[in-house]
Amino acid sequence: MRREPVCPKCGGRVRAPGLPAETWQCAVHGAVHPLQPVEPPGAETLAAVSRRARVPVWLPWPLPVGWQFTGVARAGDDRAGGRAVAVACSGPGPLGGTGELLLVAEEPGVGLGARYAGLDTPDPGSHLDVRRPPEVKASAAGRPTPLWHVGGAPVDRAVFAGEALGVWLWAVVWPERSALLMYDEPGLADLRDAGVDVRLVPCGALSRRLLAPWAR
Template sequence: MRGEPTCPKCGGRVRAPGLFSDSWQCAVHGAVQPLQPVIPPSVEALGVVVHRAQVPVWMPWPLPLGWLFTGVAAAGDDRSGGRATAVACSGPGPLGGVGELLLIAEELGVGLGARYAGIDGPDPGAYIDMSSPPHTKVVAAGRPTPLWHLKGVPDDRAVFAGEARGIWLWAIAWPEQSGLLLYDELVLTDMRDLGAEVEMMPCGALSPRLLSP
């Protein structure tokens, strides 16, 4: 899936840094962290993103029974490194059928998670009340991490968000019923912390969710 970098907020074309700007520019959103072209899932593709990432690369690990790694995306350029990452996996849904899960880690203002969530961004703050009790918790890098369920998202998905390692963590599940996965003590590992185990990653076909939120 070769191509040019795009805007993480809208998917539109971006202009590379030049004489008049030292950042990537979207005609709609101004300066952005460019979303790099998505490539088919493989251990090698995951390794490239992990090596460049300045934010966590979250993965349910070990993967739930029957689940596969189905793609990875990253926003950021060669100078800044990955400032947002999105990892897709899919497998048997908790209520039957096929479930898909997208995990996004991003710095403030990048907007990639909001785009995949199907909401106005760039961040989830307007959609959650972090002063209220969380709706669920996951274990991220060994730490209990509260997540809040977002309202006002498209009906075909369930969206949760919170903070892990000081930046936003989004968990987006399709169909909506697959959001039950987030109530099952899901354990997330930052792939940057994983060693040779990454070579055992079971890979499936590229998730269309990464290409068309």
């Protein structure tokens, strides 16, 4: 498991702020919010990420029966706070087998959600047809939130995206058939709020989905 920050868009090395640049720098993408090393899932890790996040930390709540929290990733640093947060969970799929869900909240241009979605653009806008009715809806922090299907993603996953609390919300589901989970209008809690005690969140093994886009 890597131990240094990388570019959330390409997984390349990043240079820490200093002369001549005051921001984290990727040789390919310029100024970026660095993706921090992924830590094993646990209540303390989830609480720490939630305290530092500048964007929502979404988790289906209550979790579906048999589902567990399986890890969190964040892009940003201690000075700027988390500008993108990805929360993974997994459990029994609606059509059998194991389903995995990754929820990403991020500011425009960060690129973390697109990397997990398997796209080569930082934001989902060009892959959404918002002229059509949304394919699914969620209740994000109690607010009705439309999500549109994201085109161009690999066939092994289903990807939806929309806006919630002023930033992008991505939902990436593996395998593609487990997208049925999203059609039940899931309730998403922002773990920065006091409504969910993270000590009560069941934890499983670290999801390989959090690590795969940056594996070397």
